[in-house]
Structure formats: C-alpha cells, structure tokens
Amino acid sequence: MMNSVFKALADPTRRRVLxxxxxxxxxxxxxxxxxxxxxxxxSAHFAVLREADLIEARKIxxxxxxxxKLSVLEDALLGFAKLFGVSAERKKKMExxxxxxx
Amino acid sequence: xxxPITYSLITAAIMLIAAGxxxxxxxxxxxxxxxxxxxIGVIIGLMLALMANVMPKMLPDHEQSVEGARRRQSVLRxxxxxxxxxxxxxxxxxxxxxxxxxFPASIALVAGALVIAFGYTVACIxxxxxxxx
Numbered sequence: 001m002m003n004s005v006f007k008a009l010a011d012p013t014r015r016r017v018l019x020x021x022x023x024x025x026x027x028x029x030x031x032x033x034x035x036x037x038x039x040x041x042x043s044a045h046f047a048v049l050r051e052a053d054l055i056e057a058r059k060i061x062x063x064x065x066x067x068x069k070l071s072v073l074e075d076a077l078l079g080f081a082k083l084f085g086v087s088a089e090r091k092k093k094m095e096x097x098x099x100x101x102x
Numbered sequence: 103x104x105x106p107i108t109y110s111l112i113t114a115a116i117m118l119i120a121a122g123x124x125x126x127x128x129x130x131x132x133x134x135x136x137x138x139x140x141x142i143g144v145i146i147g148l149m150l151a152l153m154a155n156v157m158p159k160m161l162p163d164h165e166q167s168v169e170g171a172r173r174r175q176s177v178l179r180x181x182x183x184x185x186x187x188x189x190x191x192x193x194x195x196x197x198x199x200x201x202x203x204x205f206p207a208s209i210a211l212v213a214g215a216l217v218i219a220f221g222y223t224v225a226c227i228x229x230x231x232x233x234x235x
Contacts, residue, residue: 025172060166069158070179072186
C-alpha cells in the first residue's frame, strides 16, 4: 500500500494534481487544463492516484468529479515530497546556470 | 478508505497487544513508579493519532454539490490534523512530562483540539447556510 503512495507522490504532475484538489474538488477536464499534456496521459496519472487511494472519483450532480482523499500522514508526505522536489529543481536550475550540468 | 475493516482490526489488535505487554511488564516489575500510567497515556495518545490520521479519508457516499464537498473535505482535513497532533502531544506528554503536569496538560491539549474542530465545523456550516440564502 505504501509503495503505491510513494510511487504516486514521486511524480511532480501528480503532486500538482493533489495540490489543485486541495483547493476544491475538480472534474478531469478542469484538472487537465492546468497541464500541457494529453488527456490519455492525465488519465494515467489519475489512475495511479486512484490506485494509491489518494483521490476518489465520484458523481456530484451530473459530472464525475475528483476529490482529495489524503490521510494526515499522506498529507505530510506530500509536503515533504514537494519540499524535496522544489529543492532538487532549484539545484538543477543552478547547475544549468553555472554550466556544470554534463 | 480502502479496507476500513482491516485498518480497524489492526488498530484494535495493536491496542490489545500494547495493553497486554504493559500488563506483563507491570507484573514483572519492569516498570518504575508511575510507569503503568505513563504507558496507558502513551497508548491512548497513539490510538487517538492513529484514528484521527484516517479522518480525511472518510468521505460520504453522496455529495449534493462541489461546494458542499469542498467544505466537508476542509472540515475533515482540519479535524484530522488537529486530533492527530493532539494525540501525538498526548502521548509525548504522558511519556516525558512530570506526572503532576502530564494528565491535565494532555486533557487540555485534546480538549483544545476538540473546541477548535467544533468551532471550525460550525463556521463552515454557518457559511454554507449563508451562501444558500
């Protein structure tokens, strides 16, 4: 179970999906509009998040809407993953700027 | 939540095993003065944290609207965090604080979390009724 959670949180796109859902539940279309990737790719990300039980798809009114479903521990892990993800990205940008990236 | 019954059974088993281990340690005189009470406090605190941890996953089967779902999600998340931290604080105070402070401070911590969670829930309900009118 925790393996699927770590796998889900390892990807920055999936972490961003969870952050968006933290604000409010959204449809698949609304979520996809925030990312420059194809709908099948987004569907794959949603499937990984559903498998890890981090989001749930439910019918609200006439549309299928995704809702966040993080336990407190998973919420904390998301925060740590975001922190380390941002640190790694910043380090990569600095290395590119210095010209030290191979 | 996936497999809620399994999670509940595991939680119950942990509680029983911990209580049994504490009783055995007390019988063998391994615990010092007040050790049993500290142990019980730690178990209670950790159990509260364990149960509060999954509160945000307890979504209802049906929702009327996206706004209602957003408010419910917010209440469950805030309450889950409050009671998880209160439970961990309860366990820590029971384990490390002086005995005369441990119990009242632990209770105050959990009571404080309860008051804040209740207040937040009432505020969300009030706001949703105002929006409805």
